[in-house]
Amino acid sequence: MNVAETPFEFFTVAYLTRIGNQSAGNLEELLTGLEHCSDASIFHHTYQTLSSHHFLTEGFSNDFAQWALAEANRDALAEQFAALDIRDYTSIAALRTDLCRVLRDFITAFPQFSRQEALDRFYFCESLEVTMPFSLTASNLDEFRDGVATISHASFHFHFVTSRLRLQFRTNDFSHWLAGSLGLDSLAETINHIDIYTNTLDSARAKMLRLVDRERRKHEHDANPS
Amino acid sequence: MSTMQIPAKVPLDDYTSVIGAGEVAELRTLARPLAGRSVVMINSTAVGGGVAEILNRLVPLAEELGINIRWEVMTGGEDFFEVTKAFHNALHGAPYHPEPRHFEIFRAYNEKNARRLPLDAEFMVIHDPQPAGLISYREKNANHWVWRCHIDLSHPHPAVWNFLENYVPNYDAAIFSSPEFAKQLPIPQYLFHPAIDPLSEKNRDLPPEFILDVLARYGIDHLRPILTQISRFDRLKDPVGVIRAYRIVRRYFDCQLVLAGGGASDDPEGATVLKEAQHAAEDDPDIKLLELPAWAPLEVNALQRASTIVIQKSLREGFGLTVSEALWKKKPVVASAVGGIPTQIIHKHTGLLAHSIEGTAYQIRFLLSHPDIAARLGERGHEHVKENFLITQNLKRYLTLFLKMGKSS
Numbered sequence: 001m002n003v004a005e006t007p008f009e010f011f012t013v014a015y016l017t018r019i020g021n022q023s024a025g026n027l028e029e030l031l032t033g034l035e036h037c038s039d040a041s042i043f044h045h046t047y048q049t050l051s052s053h054h055f056l057t058e059g060f061s062n063d064f065a066q067w068a069l070a071e072a073n074r075d076a077l078a079e080q081f082a083a084l085d086i087r088d089y090t091s092i093a094a095l096r097t098d099l100c101r102v103l104r105d106f107i108t109a110f111p112q113f114s115r116q117e118a119l120d121r122f123y124f125c126e127s128l129e130v131t132m133p134f135s136l137t138a139s140n141l142d143e144f145r146d147g148v149a150t151i152s153h154a155s156f157h158f159h160f161v162t163s164r165l166r167l168q169f170r171t172n173d174f175s176h177w178l179a180g181s182l183g184l185d186s187l188a189e190t191i192n193h194i195d196i197y198t199n200t201l202d203s204a205r206a207k208m209l210r211l212v213d214r215e216r217r218k219h220e221h222d223a224n225p226s
Numbered sequence: 227m228s229t230m231q232i233p234a235k236v237p238l239d240d241y242t243s244v245i246g247a248g249e250v251a252e253l254r255t256l257a258r259p260l261a262g263r264s265v266v267m268i269n270s271t272a273v274g275g276g277v278a279e280i281l282n283r284l285v286p287l288a289e290e291l292g293i294n295i296r297w298e299v300m301t302g303g304e305d306f307f308e309v310t311k312a313f314h315n316a317l318h319g320a321p322y323h324p325e326p327r328h329f330e331i332f333r334a335y336n337e338k339n340a341r342r343l344p345l346d347a348e349f350m351v352i353h354d355p356q357p358a359g360l361i362s363y364r365e366k367n368a369n370h371w372v373w374r375c376h377i378d379l380s381h382p383h384p385a386v387w388n389f390l391e392n393y394v395p396n397y398d399a400a401i402f403s404s405p406e407f408a409k410q411l412p413i414p415q416y417l418f419h420p421a422i423d424p425l426s427e428k429n430r431d432l433p434p435e436f437i438l439d440v441l442a443r444y445g446i447d448h449l450r451p452i453l454t455q456i457s458r459f460d461r462l463k464d465p466v467g468v469i470r471a472y473r474i475v476r477r478y479f480d481c482q483l484v485l486a487g488g489g490a491s492d493d494p495e496g497a498t499v500l501k502e503a504q505h506a507a508e509d510d511p512d513i514k515l516l517e518l519p520a521w522a523p524l525e526v527n528a529l530q531r532a533s534t535i536v537i538q539k540s541l542r543e544g545f546g547l548t549v550s551e552a553l554w555k556k557k558p559v560v561a562s563a564v565g566g567i568p569t570q571i572i573h574k575h576t577g578l579l580a581h582s583i584e585g586t587a588y589q590i591r592f593l594l595s596h597p598d599i600a601a602r603l604g605e606r607g608h609e610h611v612k613e614n615f616l617i618t619q620n621l622k623r624y625l626t627l628f629l630k631m632g633k634s635s
Contacts, residue, residue: 014256014623016416016626016627017417018414019417053572053610056575056576066572070568070573120563121406125405128630134255150251151248151251152249153249155252200609
């Protein structure tokens with residue numbers, strides 16, 4: 001079994017939600033908010049909300065889509081917001097640009113809805129992050145498997161989803177390490193394709209563990225072909 | 227001022243079966259840098275009410291994590307609690323006629339308590355308006371002070387809020403239960419959802435025979451659908467509206483309605499509301515109006531678990547933790563879109579929201595006709611509570627706050 005020179009270090013993460021001073025009662029105000037809110041706010045309403053609502057695997061994508069659907073009653077806009085996949089982004093700036101574009105296009109197409117009052121306001125919040133090492137490292141595939149099976153939801157989300165913003169690549173910490181440190185490119189790629197929108201964090205983790213187990217069995221078989 | 231002695235400690239490891247070993251390990255990891263550091267929580271009541279219920283569990287759990295935490299309860303005379311009750315109602319938007327002596331009483335009791343209390347913990351967490359004035363006795367920049375406001379400040383009585391504004395901006399941070407409950411303040415404001423304890427008597431699993439026994443005691447038929455609202459007999463909980471919604475549902479389904487709660491025996495308005503509900507019920511044997519004692523957690527638990535659908539048709543609401551209690555028991559919930567309820571009920575995902583009596587009745591009929599959808603909503607509701615509204619999440623938020631504040635100093 002391959003041993004990595006650089007072990008994988010598991011981190012845990014906790015977020016404090018800060019209530020912002022901005023809120024929006026209609027689409028025009030939402031656009032102003034989206035243009036001016038902090039990066040931590042965009043992160044909160046997209047990446048972080050996916051973690052705290054990971055158990056919703058049908059039709060929940062981000063807070064903007066949910067608000068457009070449930071409060072502003074604009075299904076088509078909700079669909080457009082929901083179609084933005086955070087895995088396609090390696091920066092908050094790019095995600096913000098697309099969120100604003102979607103909303104601006106909708107307002108241009110349907111100006112009559114831009115100032116229509118929503119049932120409830122959208123309150124912009126921010127996620128303030130605290131990260132800490134979990135005192136858990138992995139140097140080979142067995143230890144990696146044990147670590148992934150042990151960590152919390154927040155830790156799994158941190159390494160599997162928000163990692164794109166840190167790495168600035170369209171991949172995750174797990175795949176990055178499996179390919180870079182253990183040379184398991186194919187496993188890394190398959191893991192990177194697990195869909196976080198149609199899986200809960202638990203089912204995504206279970207799928208990943210199954211893939212890792214399959215790889216371990218392959219290694220065992222290669223080592224003892226008889 | 228008295229330090230609370232908490233009788234029954236529930237070890238953190240007991241929560242492993244509920245939230246998983248990873249989440250418990252995470253709490254221990256986050257708490258490590260806080261070991262030995264001091265926290266004092268101050269509120270105004272040792273028993274009764276949601277705040278005391280939360281502190282009863284939160285404090286021993288934090289203690290087990292090595293934090294030097296104490297829970298202090300403010301003392302005051304009847305005059306003080308009369309004033310603060312009026313403040314409380316006024317902050318919720320009730321009419322109020324302020325008198326200068328009310329503010330003087332508030333200041334005097336805060337000063338008295340400040341003389342007895344240790345205000346030198348590294349993190350001071352002051353719950354609700356009653357002890358908010360203690361901030362005046364803080365040694366300058368010596369420690370971190372946080373005001374935890376559990377009430378809805380979105381439409382406060384101006385005189386009371388103006389008075390509290392003498393104190394609140396002097397804190398380092400404020401915590402609210404919902405973004406819409408917050409105010410424009412010059413200090414950081416954080417969002418902490420209230421929480422339920424899955425291992426408490428109100429929420430833990432119950433043997434089926436106990437549930438059947440409770441139903442039998444109240445004459446409820448376990449073979450027919452049971453619609454339940456657990457709430458004080460209070461107009462803002464709209465018990466008469468619930469009865470009207472039930473009557474619409476009854477045209478299509480042979481079901482029963484249970485309205486259970488306290489507040490009628492010790493509150494004159496509660497007694498009036500109960501009478502109104504009795505009048506609306508018109509001796510319908512399938513409507514059970516149950517006046518429970520103030521603290522009947524096992525009965526509430528059993529009634530929620532026995533329910534086919536749980537209703538929370540409030541006209542106004544704080545956070546409405548009874549919704550989380552029902553969701554934790556995997557019950558489909560039909561509730562009004564007021565206060566903190568939409569945070570718990572994500573429409574069509576974790577329950578159904580309604581805006582009227584007719585809408586409430588329609589959503590109930592829909593769920594009675596689609597038990598598979600009802601079951602799925604209940605399952606997801608349970609997951610929502612597990613992820614966001616359990617006491618362990620609340621503990622995690624406090625640990626994160628202390629880590630952030632401690633680091634900033």
